Amino acid sequence: MKAPLLVPVALALVLGGCARTGEIDATGGITAIRSACPVVGVTAGTGDITLFKTPGATDENAIDVVANITGVRSTCADAGPDIATTVNFNVEARRTDATGARDLVLPYYIAIVRGGTNVVAKRIGRVNVHFDAGQARGQVAGEATTTIARSAATLPAEVRDKLTHRRKAGDEDAAVDPLSQPDVRQAVASASFEALVGFQLTEAQLKYNATR
Template identity: 40%
Template sequence: MKPWILAGLALSALGLSACNQNPLRVKRSPCPAVAVPLHAGQLTRFDPAQSRNADAIDLTAQLVDVRGACIEGSDYLITDVSFTVAAQRRDAGPRREVYLPVFVALAQGGNVLVSKQQSGVMLVFEEGATRAEARGGGRAEVHRSAVTLPAEIQERISRERRPDEPDALIDPLSNPQVRAAVRAATFEVLVGFQLDDASLAYNLGK
């Protein structure tokens, strides 16, 4: 996968949210965010394959209802991903099965590919139907130590700030050292279609 595809859908690599009890205090979730990379969430197939005319579109598919569930173990954070592939074919013909490859990748800091698994879904267009859906899933694991911030950085981020303090309204992430540490300890689980060069170029040109 191209690094810029990973960066294209970087979900706030920081994963910080305001604490309900104190708006000047922030907390960070170690669980990876789940996202669909830019240009990898749709797939178009043509017949004939070399054509790119609208009337040659054989079927289109997109990833929808992408979800992630994080299981926090003592050593690993496990993210179980589920998704639906919704597709539409051009002609309501006979029953047809179509296999579409899908990847689940673990990225660090928005642009470093750590691991990648490829699977897929089998779509079944029943006779006379133009639409089909299939559910798929995957799993990604990251060691807890990799998402644990150094104690000094964690203290800067999570310490309580009183309104009368000089740095009360200063975002701790404005400090380059803090920002770099948080980025290195942030992971994303990315889900997308495994596209060939021609399919990726078509998506880029839309």
């Protein structure tokens, strides 16, 4: 993989992962705060790629290959000062011309998103999809890894206290959702990360996916 590249774009999560912001118990406190592991998923608009036989063509008859990212899953090691996440996925491709064997290299990326919109790092990788002669379909497994500092993914103690504070009926703050407080909401967002994968698309490919 290449070195991380900062990119000024906002990514939308379309496939969920392992983290949660919390669960409210019967007394009004939040008993399970959140996992330090990033939520893992596929970025909206980049989970599939379409290649055409003729450059610039976008009609259905000109389609050469369609590929999709599927089966996204992850393993997370969060016991040390850094949180290491390995994201595994499959690339499933279908070609319109099954004549002869063929190898197709497709670029993909993994992006680290903080607070839902801030892309802090991006790495590019490639997978090789092989089609046997006479076969229209091919599949390959892909893998990407990321590391996040535990300190960045950890809520400040005062914010954790606000979230886990037990509230009883009749208390002045019993009906107040701590996440409605701007400082708490901002702290939770700042400590929340997503590890998102997708195909590295050209501007034309992004436009095709958005308008088809």
